Amino acid sequence: MALDEGKDVKGGHDAREYDHEGEFRHVGTRPDRPDGVDKVTGRARFGADAYAPGMLHAAILRSPHAHARILKIDTSRAEALEGVKAVVTRADFASGLEGEDWNILENIMAGEKALYDGHAIAAVAATSKFIARDALELIEVEYEILPHVTDVDEAMQPGAPVIREGAAEPGVPEGMHPNVVRYHESGHGDVEAGFAEADLVIERHFTTEATHQGYIEPHACLAQMGPDGRGELWCTTQGHWNVQKLCAKLLGVEASAIRVTASEIGGGFGGKTTVFIEPVAMALARKTGRPVKLVMSREEVFRASGPTSSASMDVRIGMKKDGTMTAAEGTFRLQGGAFPYAPMEFTAMCAFACYDLKHVRQRGFDVMTNRPKQAAYRAPGSPMAAFAVESVVDELCQKLGLDPIEVRLKNAAREGTRASYGPTYPRIGLVETLEAARAHPHYCAPLGPNQGRGVSCGFWFNFGGETSVTLALSMDGTAQIAVGTPDIGGSRASMALMAAEELGIPYEDVRVTIADTASLGYNEISHGSRVTYASGLAVIKAARDAKRKLIARAADKWGIDPEAVEWRDGAAHPAGENAGDFEPLSIKEICAEMGATGGPIAGHYEATPEGAGVSFATHIVDAELDPETGKTTILRYTVVQDAGKAVHPSYVEGQFQGGAAQGIGWALNEEYIYGEDGRLQNPGFLDYRIPVASDLPMIDTVIVEVPNPGHPYGVRGVGETSICPPLAAVANAVSNAAGLRLRQLPMRPARILEALEAKADGEG
Amino acid sequence: MSMVHVSARVNGDAVEFLCDSRETLLDVLRDRLALTGAKEGCGTGDCGACSVIFNGRLVASCLVLGAEAEGAEIETVEGMADGEKLHPLQQKIIEHAALQCGICTPGILIAARALLAKNPDPNEKEIRYWLAGNLCRCTGYDKIIRAIQDAAAEMREEA
Amino acid sequence: MAKVKVHLWSALRAHAGGAEAVEVEARNIGQMLDALRARYPGLAPALDAGVSVSIDGRIIAASLTEPVAPGQEIYLMQRLKGG
Ligand code: FES
Numbered sequence A: 001m002a003l004d005e006g007k008d009v010k011g012g013h014d015a016r017e018y019d020h021e022g023e024f025r026h027v028g029t030r031p032d033r034p035d036g037v038d039k040v041t042g043r044a045r046f047g048a049d050a051y052a053p054g055m056l057h058a059a060i061l062r063s064p065h066a067h068a069r070i071l072k073i074d075t076s077r078a079e080a081l082e083g084v085k086a087v088v089t090r091a092d093f094a095s096g097l098e099g100e101d102w103n104i105l106e107n108i109m110a111g112e113k114a115l116y117d118g119h120a121i122a123a124v125a126a127t128s129k130f131i132a133r134d135a136l137e138l139i140e141v142e143y144e145i146l147p148h149v150t151d152v153d154e155a156m157q158p159g160a161p162v163i164r165e166g167a168a169e170p171g172v173p174e175g176m177h178p179n180v181v182r183y184h185e186s187g188h189g190d191v192e193a194g195f196a197e198a199d200l201v202i203e204r205h206f207t208t209e210a211t212h213q214g215y216i217e218p219h220a221c222l223a224q225m226g227p228d229g230r231g232e233l234w235c236t237t238q239g240h241w242n243v244q245k246l247c248a249k250l251l252g253v254e255a256s257a258i259r260v261t262a263s264e265i266g267g268g269f270g271g272k273t274t275v276f277i278e279p280v281a282m283a284l285a286r287k288t289g290r291p292v293k294l295v296m297s298r299e300e301v302f303r304a305s306g307p308t309s310s311a312s313m314d315v316r317i318g319m320k321k322d323g324t325m326t327a328a329e330g331t332f333r334l335q336g337g338a339f340p341y342a343p344m345e346f347t348a349m350c351a352f353a354c355y356d357l358k359h360v361r362q363r364g365f366d367v368m369t370n371r372p373k374q375a376a377y378r379a380p381g382s383p384m385a386a387f388a389v390e391s392v393v394d395e396l397c398q399k400l401g402l403d404p405i406e407v408r409l410k411n412a413a414r415e416g417t418r419a420s421y422g423p424t425y426p427r428i429g430l431v432e433t434l435e436a437a438r439a440h441p442h443y444c445a446p447l448g449p450n451q452g453r454g455v456s457c458g459f460w461f462n463f464g465g466e467t468s469v470t471l472a473l474s475m476d477g478t479a480q481i482a483v484g485t486p487d488i489g490g491s492r493a494s495m496a497l498m499a500a501e502e503l504g505i506p507y508e509d510v511r512v513t514i515a516d517t518a519s520l521g522y523n524e525i526s527h528g529s530r531v532t533y534a535s536g537l538a539v540i541k542a543a544r545d546a547k548r549k550l551i552a553r554a555a556d557k558w559g560i561d562p563e564a565v566e567w568r569d570g571a572a573h574p575a576g577e578n579a580g581d582f583e584p585l586s587i588k589e590i591c592a593e594m595g596a597t598g599g600p601i602a603g604h605y606e607a608t609p610e611g612a613g614v615s616f617a618t619h620i621v622d623a624e625l626d627p628e629t630g631k632t633t634i635l636r637y638t639v640v641q642d643a644g645k646a647v648h649p650s651y652v653e654g655q656f657q658g659g660a661a662q663g664i665g666w667a668l669n670e671e672y673i674y675g676e677d678g679r680l681q682n683p684g685f686l687d688y689r690i691p692v693a694s695d696l697p698m699i700d701t702v703i704v705e706v707p708n709p710g711h712p713y714g715v716r717g718v719g720e721t722s723i724c725p726p727l728a729a730v731a732n733a734v735s736n737a738a739g740l741r742l743r744q745l746p747m748r749p750a751r752i753l754e755a756l757e758a759k760a761d762g763e764g
Numbered sequence B: 001m002s003m004v005h006v007s008a009r010v011n012g013d014a015v016e017f018l019c020d021s022r023e024t025l026l027d028v029l030r031d032r033l034a035l036t037g038a039k040e041g042c043g044t045g046d047c048g049a050c051s052v053i054f055n056g057r058l059v060a061s062c063l064v065l066g067a068e069a070e071g072a073e074i075e076t077v078e079g080m081a082d083g084e085k086l087h088p089l090q091q092k093i094i095e096h097a098a099l100q101c102g103i104c105t106p107g108i109l110i111a112a113r114a115l116l117a118k119n120p121d122p123n124e125k126e127i128r129y130w131l132a133g134n135l136c137r138c139t140g141y142d143k144i145i146r147a148i149q150d151a152a153a154e155m156r157e158e159a
Numbered sequence C: 001m002a003k004v005k006v007h008l009w010s011a012l013r014a015h016a017g018g019a020e021a022v023e024v025e026a027r028n029i030g031q032m033l034d035a036l037r038a039r040y041p042g043l044a045p046a047l048d049a050g051v052s053v054s055i056d057g058r059i060i061a062a063s064l065t066e067p068v069a070p071g072q073e074i075y076l077m078q079r080l081k082g083g
């Protein structure tokens, strides 16, 4: 394998990072994950598994109102309760914050107004959980109840209650309601001219409800802060450097004053990319001088962490009789709670990203409502777009009598296609996923009565982001890697595989640790499917850095130039006959004497890799509809996705399956239900029903590997794209099973029955 | 606030603790006995992350009061391995990559062991219905089902 | 210094005299954004809120030092974030 010649990674990133030649030895195998034993024996420590001597327990008082002015908070009775050590309110946090920092503070502790049901008003630390909860009932809050709005379309109507005056950013079209805070428009060509070329133009309206990431582990943390202003925080998070940065800002201290350690994380899916309770626990710890543990209940997770946006969308697509798409246009309205930054621009940009379109235009509106601040959820913004667009594509195929995969292949984006969001695609793998789906036995398997098959494609961007990795070699030649990206789904195994590959040592000789914020440079959050891509790239580069040093030691020992030494099978070898005749020096031999040959050996990587590469998927699903009950059963499911290169295929399959399962839940059952009073009606797993084992079939997977030019091994992020196609795939299957098309999610049984009845009436 | 004195057996060891009458068995295991293998995913009996065996029955420990444990025999995930040797279910869960984040794993292991004790050769459907009270948000259950079937086969051979 | 052509997303165009693309002198993304701010002050809030840049189809999420050159296809995009 070619060595990376110490290229300065800070200046220009080489778009062509891909440099792997020959066979992989470790990458692509399926060893046991390094933390497997900890996870199956109960030894792994998650957010709520930390305890400290003298620890207090905290609880948060939350608004029962969707929208209310806070006139007065009286905490005196709570403070007087035996065992209560402190109460904090907004006054205990930094003032003078701006922009998103202010938004985040406002979300974790209300200021002048309660903006949604569940909004934090005050918090208590006490000597037991029960005392803390009892104390909440003693806090007296006087509210002036204000009119509220929770629906995205209603929030845009004239006369809708204004969530926050003056929040709109420049660029929002004139005359919009003040709740519309941001606007996006992009595209190219002349869509009207394109529609004129079509034989059939279909325009439809769609809605999707807010769903929750539904990680099984609630938010939890343990905070300490001494009178010297220095603190420690243990928490479950996708990005502890971000937690450090935000806690410091919200508490008004320097970032380095707080050392954050990431616990094992019990799921995140984007929902743990920000802070909710951590700054509150820190503020209580500061006020009491004692460790404070704060754990959300499941109800709090639903009411006050970040679900995804709900959406209202209009999509119009034109097609010729032969299946050629001539133009596409979409309008996407997303509400992101009582704060700006619903991911509507991603909805817009992802909407038509699968297709090669001469004429395309998309618009997005970011709308505020009285709901919790949305947080990222796996490919934020993209699944709803795919639902709308892929449903219309399917309907066009039905009406024109065309095969849905053939039509998608005919219009598929490929290398050189101008993306709907502007730029030209480099090497991408959509066509390969479609071809693999067409060739899969699932696609031509027979169907029974009341059964239908649906197909859909999906697209997501991937990200690099700030990444720091250290790879230290031990005296015995084993490697210890410190990464800064929490391991949500087995990434330690992937990191160890890549290091083993580079160094030519056994997988078991690599130990991967998630370092705390004091031990490495900044690391961007584990989001945007970036872990295997960016931390993986960083591990490879750090290993190459260490390898250069190992080579230098061998060269010194042999008295030859480092250029005359090559690294192979975990040892330094003279490169060719001219280099001299030396016995190879193994990593163990070099490391054993490293103290005497120049000191410890470690490799580093600190940079922002920028070659993440977009990814595409095609899903096939068979569904059966029970005409009596309206219940949809998923009979068979196949995920085909481009992974670039699957480092540990089992965990890649796991990401495909997990995304599909979440998408099925979104399509069929999951939704935030708000009552007339603006309160969340279903803040628990009983009424917010995520798929259980008996709801799902086996989920077949096909890993397509079209190498990403931006990664040394060709890796692409795989974590997110898998949630994009299922919403539409399931809707298309239902449509093909029962001849009715649902354009509102979720497709719960009552809705399907209603549609069946309406259809029967129409036919009768 | 009155504390209740309780003696019980956890994973074969005699334990004694004082607990608040409102404390759940899950709270007691985690906060008083330092057995944090059982997890609280919901506290309302809906997720199964807190599953333990209580006098031979599979229960959600968040729905049992600590005070009810007087004289009880309790088994948790911490007691599944035999010293250094993992239980076949533990081994197969790792081998099949049947966990991503792993927060549901202790509950799934306990529930699966209870199933195999009743039915050493469950088919896919039986496993799916038995596990319907154990939520996993990461895996889509596919690999969990395979791991359990594989472990069951191995246990049948050993038996 | 060489001129590069930068495509703007449409909400930005109003601040750049309605143009779909503008030319500025720059050798890297940081210089390019500074030049845009200097020439079209109305763009500053949107640029400060965070942008990603697509260069010949490769999306640069954050780096300001990434070189840009004449003839490249350069698009500004709203800052990307994942889940
Ligand atoms: S915590 Fe007991 S069932 Fe969820």
Ligand code: FES
Binding pocket: A216, A266, A267, B098, B099, B100, B101, B102, B103, B104, B105, B135, B136, B137, B138, B139
């Ligand atoms: S592995 Fe994460 S919930 Fe099951």
